Amino acid sequence: MDRNEIERCDTVEVHRELLKSVSGKMPKEEELYDLAELFKVFGDSTRIRILFVLFEAEVCVCDLAEALNMTQSAISHQLKILKQNKLVRSRREGKSVFYALADGHVRTIIDQGREHIEEE
Amino acid sequence: MDRNEIERCDTVEVHRELLKSVSGKMPKEEELYDLAELFKVFGDSTRIRILFVLFEAEVCVCDLAEALNMTQSAISHQLKILKQNKLVRSRREGKSVFYALADGHVRTIIDQGREHIEEE
DNA sequence: CAAACATATGAACAAATGCTCATATGAAAA
DNA sequence: TTTTCATATGAGCATTTGTTCATATGTTTG
Numbered sequence: 121m122d123r124n125e126i127e128r129c130d131t132v133e134v135h136r137e138l139l140k141s142v143s144g145k146m147p148k149e150e151e152l153y154d155l156a157e158l159f160k161v162f163g164d165s166t167r168i169r170i171l172f173v174l175f176e177a178e179v180c181v182c183d184l185a186e187a188l189n190m191t192q193s194a195i196s197h198q199l200k201i202l203k204q205n206k207l208v209r210s211r212r213e214g215k216s217v218f219y220a221l222a223d224g225h226v227r228t229i230i231d232q233g234r235e236h237i238e239e240e
Numbered sequence: 241m242d243r244n245e246i247e248r249c250d251t252v253e254v255h256r257e258l259l260k261s262v263s264g265k266m267p268k269e270e271e272l273y274d275l276a277e278l279f280k281v282f283g284d285s286t287r288i289r290i291l292f293v294l295f296e297a298e299v300c301v302c303d304l305a306e307a308l309n310m311t312q313s314a315i316s317h318q319l320k321i322l323k324q325n326k327l328v329r330s331r332r333e334g335k336s337v338f339y340a341l342a343d344g345h346v347r348t349i350i351d352q353g354r355e356h357i358e359e360e
Numbered sequence: 361c362a363a364a365c366a367t368a369t370g371a372a373c374a375a376a377t378g379c380t381c382a383t384a385t386g387a388a389a390a
Numbered sequence: 391t392t393t394t395c396a397t398a399t400g401a402g403c404a405t406t407t408g409t410t411c412a413t414a415t416g417t418t419t420g
Contacts, residue, residue, distance in 0.1 A: 139307045142296045146289070154357045155350065156285040163280035165272045176262045181397055187259045194379055196398055206356070215387050215396045225356040229349055230275065234267075236326070236345040237274045301367060314409055316368055335366045335417050368415070377406070385398070
């Protein structure tokens with residue numbers, strides 16, 4: 121009856137039940153993978169920089185390249201990743217393609233990240 | 241005077257001014273790097289799984305290993321990364337070490353991520 | 361003290377990632 | 391139509407990353 125008070129790591133009833141309830145609330149394999157995949161997109165400073173530019177305005181690829189002082193190719197590759205993950209949308213206008221933020225979650229996620237790192 | 245209407249990508253006044261105002265709001269190099277670093281931590285399904293377990297309860301390493309059906313070593317390595325980035329905190333109790341969520345930002349960030357991927 | 365258990369960690373290796381370079385696509389201008 | 395400009399993309403390479411294996415550290419028990 122007092123086993124609950126003893127902290128041990130070999131398999132005890134309490135732990136078994138706990139793990140059972142945990143596995144009930146764990147999202148499916150696919151969602152976990154998609155989530156990780158999404159955050160990977162935020163996990164690169166070049167892409168973060170691109171998003172910060174898009175917080176201010178809709179811009180074309182070559183302006184992004186100039187703003188971040190990087191190759192057009194490098195930027196274009198990253199924009200493709202951002203677009204695949206629906207963080208940005210694009211619109212062609214003549215020879216140029218303009219990119220903009222896709223939705224508000226992007227801002228919220230980055231804001232929460234900033235709050236986190238500034239809090240310590 | 242009508243140059244503003246023409247969309248071009250070689251350097252025009254409008255673009256120069258835009259980029260100037262953008263660079264004003266861009267966080268410093270170090271913060272951008274730290275932000276990317278933080279999101280990298282969320283960008284792995286094993287670590288996401290660990291966080292989901294910790295959403296439910298404070299657990300020890302070997303329970304995490306059993307819950308996720310992974311090596312103790314693998315879990316321990318990932319916990320180190322989570323701890324270095326202040327996403328989790330740990331507490332020793334006898335032979336075991338218990339891990340728990342460090343703060344609320346973790347939940348918010350993951351929730352926003354889930355909303356984003358489920359919206360399409 | 362030694363033995364047993366829980367966790368941490370370093371080295372090594374395979375897989376993933378970001379950039380560069382060359383080149384392709386697509387649209388406007390000559 | 392041919393050239394020029396803006397963007398997209400595939401291959402290659404160096405770096406980073408997650409796991410495994412072996413072993414170290416730290417704590418309790420005998």
